[in-house]
Amino acid sequence: MSVLRAELIKFRSVYSTAWSLLSAVTLIVGFGILYAMVRVSRPPADPAGFDAVGVSLAGVQVAQFAVGVLGVLVITNEYAHGLIRTTFAAVPQRVPVLAGKAAALAGVVFAVSLPAVVGAFIAGQSVLAAEHLDVSFSEPGAARAIVGAALYLAVVAVIGLGVGATLRHTAGGVTAVFGVLVGPQLLTGFLPTGLAEDVYRWSPAPAGLAITTVHHDSTSLAAGPGFAVLLLYAAGLLALGAWRLHHSDA
Amino acid sequence: MIEATNLTKRYGDRYAVEDLTFTVRPGMVTGFLGPNGAGKSTTMRLILGLDRPTRGSVTVNGRAYAAHRTPLREVGALLEARAVHPGRSPYHHLLALARSNGLPRSRVLDVIDAVGLTELARRRAGRFSLGMQQRLGIATALLGDPHTLILDEPLNGLDTEGIRWVRGLLRDLAGQGRTVFVSSHLMTEMALTAEHVVVIGKGRLVADTGLASLIAESGHSSLEDAFVDLTGAATEFRSPARDGADR
Numbered sequence A: 001m002s003v004l005r006a007e008l009i010k011f012r013s014v015y016s017t018a019w020s021l022l023s024a025v026t027l028i029v030g031f032g033i034l035y036a037m038v039r040v041s042r043p044p045a046d047p048a049g050f051d052a053v054g055v056s057l058a059g060v061q062v063a064q065f066a067v068g069v070l071g072v073l074v075i076t077n078e079y080a081h082g083l084i085r086t087t088f089a090a091v092p093q094r095v096p097v098l099a100g101k102a103a104a105l106a107g108v109v110f111a112v113s114l115p116a117v118v119g120a121f122i123a124g125q126s127v128l129a130a131e132h133l134d135v136s137f138s139e140p141g142a143a144r145a146i147v148g149a150a151l152y153l154a155v156v157a158v159i160g161l162g163v164g165a166t167l168r169h170t171a172g173g174v175t176a177v178f179g180v181l182v183g184p185q186l187l188t189g190f191l192p193t194g195l196a197e198d199v200y201r202w203s204p205a206p207a208g209l210a211i212t213t214v215h216h217d218s219t220s221l222a223a224g225p226g227f228a229v230l231l232l233y234a235a236g237l238l239a240l241g242a243w244r245l246h247h248s249d250a
Numbered sequence B: 001m002i003e004a005t006n007l008t009k010r011y012g013d014r015y016a017v018e019d020l021t022f023t024v025r026p027g028m029v030t031g032f033l034g035p036n037g038a039g040k041s042t043t044m045r046l047i048l049g050l051d052r053p054t055r056g057s058v059t060v061n062g063r064a065y066a067a068h069r070t071p072l073r074e075v076g077a078l079l080e081a082r083a084v085h086p087g088r089s090p091y092h093h094l095l096a097l098a099r100s101n102g103l104p105r106s107r108v109l110d111v112i113d114a115v116g117l118t119e120l121a122r123r124r125a126g127r128f129s130l131g132m133q134q135r136l137g138i139a140t141a142l143l144g145d146p147h148t149l150i151l152d153e154p155l156n157g158l159d160t161e162g163i164r165w166v167r168g169l170l171r172d173l174a175g176q177g178r179t180v181f182v183s184s185h186l187m188t189e190m191a192l193t194a195e196h197v198v199v200i201g202k203g204r205l206v207a208d209t210g211l212a213s214l215i216a217e218s219g220h221s222s223l224e225d226a227f228v229d230l231t232g233a234a235t236e237f238r239s240p241a242r243d244g245a246d247r
């Protein structure tokens, strides 16, 4: 508990946190509106299969990079400045420090993302209303998709933290978190169709993003299982980071 | 009280610290001396449980550092003055550390005042001069009102007033019965401050003795001459000789 409070103080006492979160919010809302406008200008042939919820939440797919990088920075910054030694001198149990960072990060990212996602939904639907493609909050799955989108971003931030704790360097960590989020999908271009579909389905981002849509298609996992897969990746990467922190010199 | 027993640390195939056995006692300032690369900073990281010894062990007040539940209340350390997030203020830097060890906010304000950073408490630390950062580092070490202080070159970057202030502070802390272990390359300053010295060279113990007897046994009149004599064989990085300059 005291570790969590300490990490929250650190988290909110630097401008870089605010900048990352502000850019995430801007991307969530901005790209949601932009994508809705694109869809309005090119209305779907079959409105029944149109995912008005998913379209308005599409900004999450861009904002994920901002929160992923924030997750990396939370720990690589401490290594860059030698502050990590002060941190571990104050709390020699390193795994609880990482857990405190993960909790602070996930909590704040979720709390900031949720209103942004709600805003993107409202703004997106008002754009889609021009072609009568809009839906309301009571649309089945809409509430789950909205909360899910904020949860997705919180988990991506934790993935960034796990990667950062493992690699300890900002440049490498940022590159790696981009790799985790888009690497497998890029790889599918080089694979035979069947394998490509499987790789795509089980990749962290496509699996986790299913929760932000309501019309589920066969190329991806369903919302629940998909999110569970994302959580497994996050847990795995965080465990890797914890292992590295525990076993090597600070 | 700090007790190191056969403390050894190897990085790759190179020994940074080898077979160090020494005791740092409470109630006096113990200077930790050695040429560049001798292993002083490494030893301090080992004491603080930041690096794992290859062999041997070290305890603070009878226990491994990591075994202390709220270590800042036991041991205050300054390893590197620049170890602050450049965007964070001294106040928040110290407050986060205080919270992690269950220390009250009043301690934060106390140590900020004690090191003379009151005016700068809410400014971003990245803009501070080295001396200001050094003061923040000392504030960090004092935060938990610890019984043991471990300071790696705390005089770096301090002005004359700052150096005198640290000298007085270290003596006061030792006078209160605390253990004060401080490394420095400033021999004249150490001669004024330390009562006991631990000298290492190339990672090995060279001397562990009272300041007065170290100087007396060397046959020299100053700590600096005694130190150069003692560590001459164990100095790795030597400056080129100047014509006509004495050693």
Ligand SMILES: Nc1ncnc2c1ncn2[C@@H]1O[C@H](COP(=O)(O)OP(=O)(O)OP(=O)(O)O)[C@@H](O)[C@H]1O
Pocket: B011, B015, B016, B034, B035, B036, B037, B038, B039, B040, B041, B042, B043
């Ligand atoms: N993390 C590390 N990895 C590899 N080698 C290291 C590491 N830390 C220290 N060393 C090496 O160990 C030796 C001792 O270094 P250390 O920093 O402890 O010396 P020092 O006595 O503090 O020197 P100075 O007076 O210059 O600060 C040096 O040769 C250094 O290069």
Ligand SMILES: [Mg+2]
Pocket: B040, B041, B042, B152
């Ligand atoms: Mg050093």
